[in-house]
Amino acid sequence: MDLETFRWLLTDEGQALLGRATELIDVPELQAQTELRRTAPAPAVAAAVTQVELRRRAEAKFGDLAARLYFTPDALEQATRLSVSTHRAGRYQAFGASTLIDLGCSIGGDLIAAARAGLVCAGVDLDPVRVAIAEANLAALGLPGATQVADATTVDHSGFDLAFADPARRSGAGRTFKVDDWTPPWSWVEGLLRRDACVKVAPGIPHDLVPAGVEAEWVSDGGEVKEAALWSGRTATADRRATVIGAGGLASITDEDDPGIEAVGVGAVGDFLYEPDGAVIRAGLVTAVAAGVGGRLVDPKIAYVTSDASFRTPFARGYRVLEHLPYREKQLKAALRERGIGRLTIKKRGVDVSPEALRKRLALSGDEEGTIVLTRVDGHGTALLVAPF
Numbered sequence: 001m002d003l004e005t006f007r008w009l010l011t012d013e014g015q016a017l018l019g020r021a022t023e024l025i026d027v028p029e030l031q032a033q034t035e036l037r038r039t040a041p042a043p044a045v046a047a048a049v050t051q052v053e054l055r056r057r058a059e060a061k062f063g064d065l066a067a068r069l070y071f072t073p074d075a076l077e078q079a080t081r082l083s084v085s086t087h088r089a090g091r092y093q094a095f096g097a098s099t100l101i102d103l104g105c106s107i108g109g110d111l112i113a114a115a116r117a118g119l120v121c122a123g124v125d126l127d128p129v130r131v132a133i134a135e136a137n138l139a140a141l142g143l144p145g146a147t148q149v150a151d152a153t154t155v156d157h158s159g160f161d162l163a164f165a166d167p168a169r170r171s172g173a174g175r176t177f178k179v180d181d182w183t184p185p186w187s188w189v190e191g192l193l194r195r196d197a198c199v200k201v202a203p204g205i206p207h208d209l210v211p212a213g214v215e216a217e218w219v220s221d222g223g224e225v226k227e228a229a230l231w232s233g234r235t236a237t238a239d240r241r242a243t244v245i246g247a248g249g250l251a252s253i254t255d256e257d258d259p260g261i262e263a264v265g266v267g268a269v270g271d272f273l274y275e276p277d278g279a280v281i282r283a284g285l286v287t288a289v290a291a292g293v294g295g296r297l298v299d300p301k302i303a304y305v306t307s308d309a310s311f312r313t314p315f316a317r318g319y320r321v322l323e324h325l326p327y328r329e330k331q332l333k334a335a336l337r338e339r340g341i342g343r344l345t346i347k348k349r350g351v352d353v354s355p356e357a358l359r360k361r362l363a364l365s366g367d368e369e370g371t372i373v374l375t376r377v378d379g380h381g382t383a384l385l386v387a388p389f
Helices: 003-009 012-023 029-036 042-068 073-078 082-095 109-116 128-140 186-192 278-282 286-292 329-338 355-362
Strands: 099-103 120-125 146-149 162-165 197-201 215-221 224-232 240-246 249-254 272-276 305-307 316-325 341-349 368-377 380-388
Touching (some): 012 029, 012 042, 029 042, 042 109, 082 197, 099 109, 109 128, 120 128, 128 146, 186 197, 272 286, 316 329, 316 368, 329 355, 329 368
Parallel strands (some): 099 162, 120 146, 215 240
Antiparallel strands (some): 197 224, 240 249, 272 316, 316 380, 368 380
């Protein structure tokens, strides 16, 4: 979609077409296109139909707001989930910021969260279409904010309390894991992190790449690790943090809660097994979870925690250990069949096993449902029959 077509969509005529396309969303595409082309040219119809489909897809990230917003396919894929950007905006508030500049604002997803939190926001981006969409999205929600086409690396942002950036992590060959291929590049990010700033990065960022004095926060939402964020200057309050967003709210754990492996130790599997959240694992805070449940690791290199007590924690999924089963496949198959288990959930960590392939080979057919955990305990392959709680 080019800039002219998008601006046309914002006119009364474009809004009428968009509304009609929304009404026809469940009609077969060819039929809908035929009807819409009676009142608008093909490029306009294509843009309207695309927006309707993107809005439907965007509900997973933006919830009820998606129906009022505008997107491009790439920008939607790269956009921050609203629950995550809202958490980040809460940290802006806690820091005491009243103004924020988004250096690479794209379609304005992070601007929306910051503006809803009461910050005075400005966003810049090199893409004129995305800048126009960001402006329209703020207007659609009745939020204040300024947007401008500009090169983030040349903008003077010294007048703002905080700077936020989300460097593009794609090259001509697709997604890139090399920081030097980011746009803007890592060298610019390092410069930005010398002041009060927040930079969204990929969850796989190596710990040794994080500059000294910068807080690295890994965030999961609904059990999935969504991103990492680097907090610098006065915004950094820890070295490593894991933040978990779930149905019950939000919780954070930091390196200050972590006594280390020497304190929690490694030992035999107890009555309960805990599977730490992905953000906890990425942040290297598994032993902090072990301390929180009065437990220990099952292996120094495996992210499973065991305890003799039952705990509810937002930082890990808990399982009651029912039995130790044979680890060898033939004997495991016999044990599962003996227990009448036909529907099997296979969880594994630290062992070279494909759950899908193993499930096929086991060829179970019982009426019962079960969960097994395949892992290493003190270096040895182990199979556990467990029940989530």
